[in-house]
Amino acid sequence: MIEAKGVSLRYPDGTVALKDINLHIKPGEMVYITGPSGSGKTSLLKLLLGIEFPTFGSLKVMDKSMVRSRKGRINKLRRRIGPVFQEFKLIEGRTALENVMIGMRFLGKSPRKIKEEAINALKRVGLEEKIYSKVENLSWGQQQRVAIARAVARKPALILADEPTGNLDYDNAINILKLLNSFKDSNTTVIITTHATHLIEGQKDVTYIHVNNGSITVEREELAV
Amino acid sequence: MKTFFYNIGYFMKEAWRTIRMNFLSNFFSIIGTGLILFLLGLVTVGTIIGNQFITKLSQEAEISAYFVEDMGVDAAKELVSEIQNIQGVWNAKLIDEMQACAMMEDMLGEEAKILELFEDNPFKAFIEIRIDLDAMETVLSQVASLEGIDYVRDNRAVLKQLQSIIRGVEVVGYLITLAVGITTLILLSHMIRQGIYNNREQINTLRLLGAPGSFIGFPYVLVGVLLTLLGGGLAIALLILLIDGGYPKISGTIPFLPLPSQTLLIQQSATLIVTVSVILGVLGSLFGLSSIGKDNR
Ligand SMILES: Nc1ncnc2c1ncn2[C@@H]1O[C@H](COP(=O)(O)OP(=O)(O)OP(=O)(O)O)[C@@H](O)[C@H]1O
Ligand SMILES: [Mg+2]
Numbered sequence: 305m306i307e308a309k310g311v312s313l314r315y316p317d318g319t320v321a322l323k324d325i326n327l328h329i330k331p332g333e334m335v336y337i338t339g340p341s342g343s344g345k346t347s348l349l350k351l352l353l354g355i356e357f358p359t360f361g362s363l364k365v366m367d368k369s370m371v372r373s374r375k376g377r378i379n380k381l382r383r384r385i386g387p388v389f390q391e392f393k394l395i396e397g398r399t400a401l402e403n404v405m406i407g408m409r410f411l412g413k414s415p416r417k418i419k420e421e422a423i424n425a426l427k428r429v430g431l432e433e434k435i436y437s438k439v440e441n442l443s444w445g446q447q448q449r450v451a452i453a454r455a456v457a458r459k460p461a462l463i464l465a466d467e468p469t470g471n472l473d474y475d476n477a478i479n480i481l482k483l484l485n486s487f488k489d490s491n492t493t494v495i496i497t498t499h500a501t502h503l504i505e506g507q508k509d510v511t512y513i514h515v516n517n518g519s520i521t522v523e524r525e526e527l528a529v
Numbered sequence: 530m531k532t533f534f535y536n537i538g539y540f541m542k543e544a545w546r547t548i549r550m551n552f553l554s555n556f557f558s559i560i561g562t563g564l565i566l567f568l569l570g571l572v573t574v575g576t577i578i579g580n581q582f583i584t585k586l587s588q589e590a591e592i593s594a595y596f597v598e599d600m601g602v603d604a605a606k607e608l609v610s611e612i613q614n615i616q617g618v619w620n621a622k623l624i625d626e627m628q629a630c631a632m633m634e635d636m637l638g639e640e641a642k643i644l645e646l647f648e649d650n651p652f653k654a655f656i657e658i659r660i661d662l663d664a665m666e667t668v669l670s671q672v673a674s675l676e677g678i679d680y681v682r683d684n685r686a687v688l689k690q691l692q693s694i695i696r697g698v699e700v701v702g703y704l705i706t707l708a709v710g711i712t713t714l715i716l717l718s719h720m721i722r723q724g725i726y727n728n729r730e731q732i733n734t735l736r737l738l739g740a741p742g743s744f745i746g747f748p749y750v751l752v753g754v755l756l757t758l759l760g761g762g763l764a765i766a767l768l769i770l771l772i773d774g775g776y777p778k779i780s781g782t783i784p785f786l787p788l789p790s791q792t793l794l795i796q797q798s799a800t801l802i803v804t805v806s807v808i809l810g811v812l813g814s815l816f817g818l819s820s821i822g823k824d825n826r
Binding site: 384406 | 531532535536538539730731733734735736737738739740741742744
């Protein structure tokens with residue numbers, strides 16, 4: 305699913321956000337990325353989504369090498385990814401439903417199906433009552449859940465969620481993590497960054513990636529036999 | 530392609546939303562485009578009328594041959610059949626004094642009363658020769674050299690003059706069409722660029738979700754076509770008003786000007802305006818769209 309060899313990322317202003325990352329993630333893996341603020345978590349997700357490209361090293365996502373010159377291919381790749389952005393990137397002036405639907409419109413599904421699945425996704429994040437509310441009238445936590453619904457409704461092969469529980473209370477956070485976890489069963493790879501280590505501790509069959517100052521350490525919790 | 534049809538509803542809504550977002554500027558750009566296209570419509574109408582006039586005149590290229598005073602009717606008839614055989618002559622016909630007078634009465638219509646002032650019929654008999662315009666030179670000289678022909682009158686000078694006037698109008702027309710095209714394109718691509726700028730966040734998000742360029746761009750093409758079509762509609766409305774109001778007046782003052790039928794005129798110019806609108810709409814929005822950065826962020 306993801307194959308990184310000696311990947312470094314240096315921003316144009318000289319900031320080195322990631323150093324010599326080596327990583328191998330299999331399909332259907334559940335991955336938590338933790339680390340202090342500014343350590344490089346979002347930067348790592350940006351590489352996976354083709355927003356940034358490795359300065360050094362090679363990176364493959366779903367067998368596609370991530371190189372700047374392959375814009376068209378990366379565009380296609382993104383259609384198989386469900387991203388949840390740290391700052392949501394919802395489209396203002398539209399309802400929650402429209403926001404979820406717009407992410408599905410170019411995936412070859414019929415409008416009826418899109419609507420049905422979008423409503424479903426919004427129900428799963430507990431927003432059935434806000435389906436027709438404009439997103440700018442929703443609270444932060446609600447907006448975050450719309451963003452999550454948009455990502456999962458696409459039924460992606462890879463979910464990249466940047467701090468998806470950042471604005472949520474304990475119950476909602478647990479609910480969202482459960483929802484994201486449930487995609488493991490459909491062989492979807494789920495990568496979540498989070499500060500909330502207390503919510504994810506002690507899980508089995510997951511991978512933890514600790515990012516510190518641009519370097520990572522990987523820790524796999526095997527399924528207890 | 531399937532995705533395209535699935536999304537037609539969405540595209541239309543998006544286009545309308547984009548127009549509404551910046552309604553006033555879009556409204557004025559419709560008016561502007563409308564006036565510009567109206568200009569194009571005027572040129573078209575002018576050209577159609579002018580061309581029809583020319584064709585009519587060329588078809589009716591005819592010369593009148595007057596024969597010497599003392600020629601008898603039989604001799605005149607012989608002369609007619611002789612002329613008939615000249616290459617380039619379609620038809621030759623003897624018009625006697627009475628017919629000549631009747632023709633003039635016809636042409637003058639109401640004002641034919643003037644003719645009553647004459648005691649005798651002031652018109653002379655002549656041979657009306659309808660000819661192929663291209664053969665005018667040779668026919669003229671051949672007819673003139675026939676025995677018994679006094680002199681020959683032709684409408685060549687008038688025709689030439691008209692032709693050059695209409696050619697001038699045509700050149701002006703091309704220039705105006707060019708100006709119309711360029712102005713509309715500039716206006717439109719500016720409007721589209723503005724729409725794209727207003728929607729930049731959304732476009733950026735769609736990119737991050739992997740939306741194809743066509744999906745992102747199509748609503749703007751629709752916006753462009755919609756703006757020019759609305760402008761075109763305005764132009765057609767103005768044109769119809771003008772033709773409806775002006776037609777009776779023109780045909781009243783210039784009785785011999787052969788005007789094409791009103792509906793035909795409107796149909797033809799409307800078709801042209803709509804076609805040009807769509808073409809300019811698509812081109813303008815494509816120009817505007819080229820301003821979407823190729824950035825992937
Ligand atoms: N576009 C950019 N240009 C320059 N430097 C950047 C850019 N984006 C991020 N950085 C820097 O790269 C480093 C890693 O940032 P990143 O956003 O990946 O951290 P993070 O782990 O996601 O932090 P947080 O937990 O606060 O979201 C930081 O020092 C940050 O300032
Ligand atoms: Mg971050």
